[in-house]
Amino acid sequence: MAKDNKKMVDAITSMDEDFAKWYTDICKKAELIEYTSVKGCMVIRPYGYAIWENIQHILDGMFKATGHENVCMPMFIPESLLQKEKDHVEGFAPEVAWVTHGGDEKLEDRLCVRPTSETLFCEHYSNIIHSYRDLPKLYNQWVSVVRWEKTTRPFLRSREFLWQEGHTIHATADDAIAETERMLNLYAQFCEESLAMPVVKGKKTESDKFAGAVSTYAIEALMHDGKALQAGTSHYFGGGFAKAFDIMYTDKDNRKVYPHQTSWGVTTRLIGAVIMTHGDNDGLVLPPAIAPIQAVIIPVQQHKEGVVEKARELYDTLNAAGIRVKLDDSDNSPGWKFAEYEMKGVPVRIEIGPRDIESGSCVAVTRHNREKAIIPIEGLADTVKAKLNEVHDALYAAALENRERRTYSCTTIEEINKALENGDGFIKAMWCGDEACEDKVKELTGVGSRCIPFEQEQLSDKCVCCGKPAKAMVYWGKAY
């Protein structure tokens, strides 16, 4: 007890003092993760995993509602299969884990643990696709993948991470491009409606494309510290993989032609994004849609007659209304519990004590702004639901406000450097489309291109770097 109390009283590092340490403090103290003896591989603890389950549940429903089906590919890719698409193997081979032995036997063709599964899906498609009647296939899988990263951080960059990878194959390029855009929009909608996190939708520059893609689209979010985080990607492959893997189908005119492919994914990185978008110096702040506990009920003076019973009644009411609710009637002090569920980012706390019961009310405190309200017990479920909606809207508004405040339109390199003196953020600036300028902007200012947003603005007609005619406005930033 004394020990537990101490743990909670230890404040986490302030985000202004050391943002990186604040982040890992939350990961540990909100009991999202624990480290293991394998560098870069972590345990996702029950509270962290419950957040992922909620993310999965919502996204999986959205995928199925748009006609996608789940499958499961093997985790191993033979080296010879990985090598079939030239750009793809160049992009991934340097960072894969290799299995060389099965039991005591040395493998003839070594196997990599999937860093992504394009090659496996392509092999499968070459087996099952023959006619235009077999198209499209809209497949997805929920698995973990491995990339042998040098520097790692919980959720943001780990050697193994959980994700979903959609892999679709279509009769025409138009169908595949439409799918690429559909899924990017779906991700954006999910981030905004379920994570309360505004995102910028756009296209990656050539230098930042996925290995093997014709074009890569991404959603980019801005964290508390002004750094950008790529929250999801959607790739259009054209017929490149189909050619490399010899996937052909007979079209309606009885010609053998190549199909067109896409892939798209989001990862447990989204949990990192939620922490760095909404968290504060008391810990995690969770958007209600993915919070494992949406409301926690804490009895006050629970030794007094009728308090725990009333608390249970409230629990039953909220639970029956479909709210994810927890009653904590353990023998820890109310103060300890307040701190505990603040650390864990529970959106609404309900306090109920003898005086509240007498007046037919209880106290509701919203985590993100600590506002206290005395609310009637009658109609409690509706009141709590309304509060959860308010919390979502307030989180979204605050995140948007943070992003807008930290987004700067610049027309010269000097303006970029001047803007960044206020701290990191998004820079909007025009670009000629030349990779040399992209590199030079990074060299001179420290910000790289994040994406070419779908929503373009004409800030000037000249490239921010070389002054030649601009082709597009680009979002620039320092990235996680």
Next chain:
Amino acid sequence: MAKDNKKMVDAITSMDEDFAKWYTDICKKAELIEYTSVKGCMVIRPYGYAIWENIQHILDGMFKATGHENVCMPMFIPESLLQKEKDHVEGFAPEVAWVTHGGDEKLEDRLCVRPTSETLFCEHYSNIIHSYRDLPKLYNQWVSVVRWEKTTRPFLRSREFLWQEGHTIHATADDAIAETERMLNLYAQFCEESLAMPVVKGKKTESDKFAGAVSTYAIEALMHDGKALQAGTSHYFGGGFAKAFDIMYTDKDNRKVYPHQTSWGVTTRLIGAVIMTHGDNDGLVLPPAIAPIQAVIIPVQQHKEGVVEKARELYDTLNAAGIRVKLDDSDNSPGWKFAEYEMKGVPVRIEIGPRDIESGSCVAVTRHNREKAIIPIEGLADTVKAKLNEVHDALYAAALENRERRTYSCTTIEEINKALENGDGFIKAMWCGDEACEDKVKELTGVGSRCIPFEQEQLSDKCVCCGKPAKAMVYWGKAY
């Protein structure tokens, strides 16, 4: 079309002719799996994966209702960690896949891809368990594991397979033993209520225990061909792993003591069990609780006015009632569709044509017995629900009848061999408890011990093998 038709007209191998080929024919032709270029690793296709999702959904609900929480451990285990528990490493090391390189770098401590995760959970428990207040932890994870098997078969024995592994840790041995039994009972309940598959619950003999366990419990089912299939296991570890991994907690009297552990799991093997318990010579037969499609609606003479519209109406009715329903109004012939959904084991088929519409009725055909009934459209959802319940009960009764018919009580080796002349099955026979007799029974008859059932019968007072005093009745059989 011609090609598709042909595919469906090709009958699968008869189970009487070649049971193993019948089995793999169903796996392929019902589109449950596809092979890959990695031996022993398969693609689980959408229809097969949807069955697994239904199994997961039901079991996960049962786990959570009994207080379990999901977590996610890394997929890699350092060799040094695997070696900490002597029996465990001896049991698993010969069949693990080894990762020796990350990118170009050779690893100092090579990593195995988890064949099971006791060692990872133990490392984690040693980090998070300090006081009796930290106990119990009732954890589970849904992942895939790898075992480098020599001979492989879809679902039944593959080098990678999907499963759930529960890992729990308790203050006392009694609590851990109760958990071991609780989960075995939960598995049996699931098999009977959701898979319509009767199982025998019992304890494994010493020679058949999990590597590192004090005792292993299992549920055993009998397949169509009279072979036994272990459908789930639950292990009691005592304090062995805790000692090996130095997990200790401070009890209420302030003493440092060892906790007690369990683990339990079921795998995608359950899909193989369903195929071999209920399937027939026309393909798969699925129990309604896990069928991805519970009812398929097939319009007859669908070019005629109003037929497709009416079929859609029926679809909406069943869908709104929570039945997993599919309307197939593709341009394939009704005959093709009948064969297709029979192959896929859809429990109920609804046919609707112009004459049915006129008479306000439709035709319902149940897959397992091909019984046709004319049923009124009014109240259709209730009728279909009742039919699904009937199907479940009939499948269970048939599976139980098959098992009873193939279960023989024997008191001598000769009786065992005589019984097996009728084909494989369960042999019930008394045993002295001596491993030498267990081996000898296998040598002389071909059947090995499956389990010592909880429900004991006193068939004789002598061991079937040596004639010395018997300690228990054992179920014997040939096993998958």
